[in-house]
Amino acid sequence: MSSPDEIHVPASKTAAIVGGGPAGLIAAETLARAGVAITIYDQMPSLGRKFLLAGRGGLNLTHSEDLGQFLTRYGDIDPLLRAAIEAFPPSALRAWSDGLGQATFVGSSGRVFPTVLKTSPLLRTWLLRLRNLGVKTRLRHRWEGFDEDGNLRFAVDGKDVSVVPDVIVLALGGASWARLGSDGRWAAILAKQKIAMSPLLPANCGFTAAWSDVLRGFEGHPLKRISLSFGGHSVRGEAMITRDGLEGGAVYALASPIRDAILKHGETMVAIDLLPDVALAKLGERLSAARGKQSLSNFLRKATHLSAAALSLVREGAMTKGTNLATMSGQEIAALIKAVPVKLTGVQPIATAISTAGGIRFSELDEHFMLRRYPGIFVAGEMLDWEAPTGGYLLQATFATGVAAAKGAMDFLRNPSS
Numbered sequence: 001m002s003s004p005d006e007i008h009v010p011a012s013k014t015a016a017i018v019g020g021g022p023a024g025l026i027a028a029e030t031l032a033r034a035g036v037a038i039t040i041y042d043q044m045p046s047l048g049r050k051f052l053l054a055g056r057g058g059l060n061l062t063h064s065e066d067l068g069q070f071l072t073r074y075g076d077i078d079p080l081l082r083a084a085i086e087a088f089p090p091s092a093l094r095a096w097s098d099g100l101g102q103a104t105f106v107g108s109s110g111r112v113f114p115t116v117l118k119t120s121p122l123l124r125t126w127l128l129r130l131r132n133l134g135v136k137t138r139l140r141h142r143w144e145g146f147d148e149d150g151n152l153r154f155a156v157d158g159k160d161v162s163v164v165p166d167v168i169v170l171a172l173g174g175a176s177w178a179r180l181g182s183d184g185r186w187a188a189i190l191a192k193q194k195i196a197m198s199p200l201l202p203a204n205c206g207f208t209a210a211w212s213d214v215l216r217g218f219e220g221h222p223l224k225r226i227s228l229s230f231g232g233h234s235v236r237g238e239a240m241i242t243r244d245g246l247e248g249g250a251v252y253a254l255a256s257p258i259r260d261a262i263l264k265h266g267e268t269m270v271a272i273d274l275l276p277d278v279a280l281a282k283l284g285e286r287l288s289a290a291r292g293k294q295s296l297s298n299f300l301r302k303a304t305h306l307s308a309a310a311l312s313l314v315r316e317g318a319m320t321k322g323t324n325l326a327t328m329s330g331q332e333i334a335a336l337i338k339a340v341p342v343k344l345t346g347v348q349p350i351a352t353a354i355s356t357a358g359g360i361r362f363s364e365l366d367e368h369f370m371l372r373r374y375p376g377i378f379v380a381g382e383m384l385d386w387e388a389p390t391g392g393y394l395l396q397a398t399f400a401t402g403v404a405a406a407k408g409a410m411d412f413l414r415n416p417s418s
């Protein structure tokens, strides 16, 4: 990583890191290297639980695309987040992982993973490194806000514990997968302190659809190599049929505008091209051929090579259009396969979403990631108001803001009045 040890702070300064996910841990490492005495507080019995879960999908740490393109993934990116990622870019995250003995590789999609494709070895070595840097850990400490003197207040075994550090880094995560510790309860605490926040909403999430019993029977079946379209944008990838809707990479990539449309209108339509590599005219030609004695199902299966789940979706799409395949021409069926309409009726609950949109607005922070109203309190990670698709963008922003908040805290310790 870029050398945080360049800045040294006066001895005997203390920092409390509240939240021991990747944002809190990298902030702890950065500050500990500068000589600050660190204690990490977390409400769970162990650190980095969601980070460990992310390892189940291979731990997509970051992405290899060029930085300009990379930054576009955060939409209308706040200049603060941009500066943090530019200061701690994907190359720095990969070098940091290398430094922990976890070399990375670029997958065929450009995504970056550690070669072992899981979190546990990296997290184990990281926690050992932190211990060697003198970082202390206080588990089962639930942050509950501030006491009358403005000190941090934790609930520990039913008792109140107050802590008075020189600086604080809040890194409490989003609100998805609450059972892993990130329950978003900090939002109510900070709202009381008049910190402006955007509502915490599911991001990179699935959606519900009013499936027929037939389609529901295809729960768990993937729709591979599709193109999903919504609001003028199309994404290639995979989707998964769930019991009551759709999830998967292509869905997550468009989840933000789909979610916003459903929240506004109650439902919305997406279109799925089940054969994006086959031209409409060619498919129409194939499906207009005489089918002889074959049943329509057999004919479609042989002519399109689509799975039973995909063909079921096509049938359901015909019904959505108020028609059925038996009365459609080959050209019409081809057009349907190239744009199956699917009505999405709801957003998957935040509990099972991969990430959280919303959080503390960047306008509440100064250029050092410090809360303007609360000098000495810094914020990092998913609790900030940014949103990005899967692809390594979540962890990259988490790490980059963790480093930025820690550097801000170092500057503050060196010169509290600046």
Ligand SMILES: Cc1cc2nc3c(=O)[nH]c(=O)nc-3n(C[C@H](O)[C@H](O)[C@H](O)COP(=O)(O)OP(=O)(O)OC[C@H]3O[C@@H](n4cnc5c(N)ncnc54)[C@H](O)[C@@H]3O)c2cc1C
Pocket: 018, 019, 020, 021, 022, 023, 024, 041, 042, 043, 044, 047, 048, 049, 050, 051, 053, 054, 055, 057, 058, 059, 060, 061, 062, 141, 142, 143, 144, 171, 172, 173, 174, 176, 177, 180, 181, 182, 183, 184, 185, 186, 353, 354, 355, 380, 381, 382, 383, 391, 392, 393, 394, 395, 396, 398
């Ligand atoms: C299934 C899944 C797969 C994912 N895969 C990837 C991936 O491959 N690539 C990627 O980039 N991202 C992935 N992510 C997202 C990534 O894990 C998160 O963006 C990242 O963990 C956010 O880090 P954080 O440190 O901000 O918060 P978190 O990791 O959520 O950590 C917050 C910490 O704060 C603690 N905490 C919260 N409230 C309190 C409180 N009141 N008191 C004390 N402690 C508290 C929690 O216990 C937790 O330890 C995935 C997420 C999920 C759910």
